Amino acid sequence: MGTDYPSSESVGKHSHLRGQLIFVLSGSMRVETDGGIWITTPGRACWIPGGIEHKVIYTKASRGRAAYIHADYRALLPSRTCVLQLSTLLRELVVSAVDIGWDYDETGPAGRLMQVLIDQISGQVELPVFLPEGKDQRLRRLTSLLYENPGDTRPLEDWSHQVGASARTLSRLFLHETGMTFSAWRQQLCLINALEMMAEGQSVTQVALALGYGSTSSFSSMFARAMGEPPSAYLNRALQPA
Numbered sequence: 001m002g003t004d005y006p007s008s009e010s011v012g013k014h015s016h017l018r019g020q021l022i023f024v025l026s027g028s029m030r031v032e033t034d035g036g037i038w039i040t041t042p043g044r045a046c047w048i049p050g051g052i053e054h055k056v057i058y059t060k061a062s063r064g065r066a067a068y069i070h071a072d073y074r075a076l077l078p079s080r081t082c083v084l085q086l087s088t089l090l091r092e093l094v095v096s097a098v099d100i101g102w103d104y105d106e107t108g109p110a111g112r113l114m115q116v117l118i119d120q121i122s123g124q125v126e127l128p129v130f131l132p133e134g135k136d137q138r139l140r141r142l143t144s145l146l147y148e149n150p151g152d153t154r155p156l157e158d159w160s161h162q163v164g165a166s167a168r169t170l171s172r173l174f175l176h177e178t179g180m181t182f183s184a185w186r187q188q189l190c191l192i193n194a195l196e197m198m199a200e201g202q203s204v205t206q207v208a209l210a211l212g213y214g215s216t217s218s219f220s221s222m223f224a225r226a227m228g229e230p231p232s233a234y235l236n237r238a239l240q241p242a
Contacts, residue, residue: 001065001066001068001098002063002064002065002066002095002098003064003066004061004062004063004064005027005058005061005062005064006058006061007058007059007060007061008057008058008059009057009058009062010055010056010057010058011055011056011057012055013053013054013055014053014054014055015050015051015052015053015054016048016050016051016068017050017051017071018050018068018069018070018071019047019048019049019050019068019069019071019073019074019077020047020048020050020066020067020068020069021045021046021047021048021066021067021069021084021094021121022040022045022046022048022056022064022065022066023040023042023044023045023046023064023065023066023086023091023094024040024041024042024058024062024063024064024065025042025062025063025064025065025091025095026042026061026062026063027041027042027058027059027060027061027062027063027064027199028040028041028058028059028060028062028195028196028199028200029041029046029056029057029058029059029062029064030056030057030058030059030196031046031048031054031055031056031081032054032055032056032057033052033053033054033055033081034053034133035081035132035133036130036131036132036133037130037131037133037192038081038082038083038129038130038131039083039129039192039195039196040083040129041195041196041198041199043085043086044083044084044085044086044127044129045083045084045086045090045091045124046081046082046083046084047077047078047081047082047083047084047121048081049074049077049078049079049080049081050071050074052081054081059196059199059200060196060199060200065091065094065095065098066094067094067097067117069118069121073118076118076119076121076122077118077121077122078121078122078126081130082126082127082130083126083127083129083130084121084124084125084126084127085124085125085126085127086124087120087124089120090117090120090121090124093113093116093117093120094117096113097113097114097117100113127227128188128191128226128227129191129192129195130188131185131188131189131192132177132178132179132180132185133178134173134174134177134178135177136173136177138163138164138165138169138170138173139163139165139170139173139174139177141162141163141164142159142162142163142170143185145159145162145163146186146189147189150186150189150190150193150211150212151209151210151211151212152212153212155167156170156171156182170182187222187226188226190211190212190213190219190222191222191223191226191227193207193211194207194211194219194223194231197210198231198234198235204216204219204220204231204232204235207219207231208220219231220232
């Protein structure tokens with residue numbers, strides 16, 4: 001399927017029997033589940049296994065594309081929600097599948113194209129653009145405040161009275177419920193916000209300052225460690241018009 005979405009369009013919580021590969025040719029997309037948040041910009045795709053409840057928010061006007069894969073193929077595909085590097089071949093296969101539509105001869109050329117599409121999904125590299133969410137209400141109070149202001153660099157000790165838990169308890173909750181330390185979780189929050197802000201056209205310097213980094217170079221170093229390339233290279237490559 002191919003659908004265009006205006007900025008801030010939201011598709012409420014739902015699930016599919018089939019696995020779903022979704023991406024944007026242009027724009028930016030956020031996928032939310034009970035387990036966390038995934039960010040997808042051009043050059044990336046989000047894989048959502050069948051049966052997973054999720055919400056999709058298009059943070060910028062977007063041209064969306066999606067492929068739905070029958071449950072018979074689940075053993076060949078990722079078992080969890082994730083963001084994948086989107087190769088040019090896989091992107092064009094999905095675009096071609098949109099043109100073919102739902103009704104096609106599975107034994108003919110269209111069916112062979114779809115089989116290659118499925119094979120390609122399993123061969124994509126998973127990217128570290130996931131932000132896990134905890135269940136403890138004290139932890140959720142803190143993460144909600146940081147979602148609203150990801151540039152707040154205060155340590156856990158400064159949050160304890162505000163959320164009703166000691167710094168030691170919060171530190172334990174982050175590790176137990178998200179699998180990450182507080183500093184690692186906050187860095188991941190900054191990375192995800194950076195991807196969205198750059199998709200909106202903000203400069204690397206603007207992003208670095210908004211997220212509480214003391215310099216553009218320190219932000220660029222964090223981004224390069226996480227994404228495998230500096231933000232300038234990411235912008236030049238990933239955010240080119242489709």
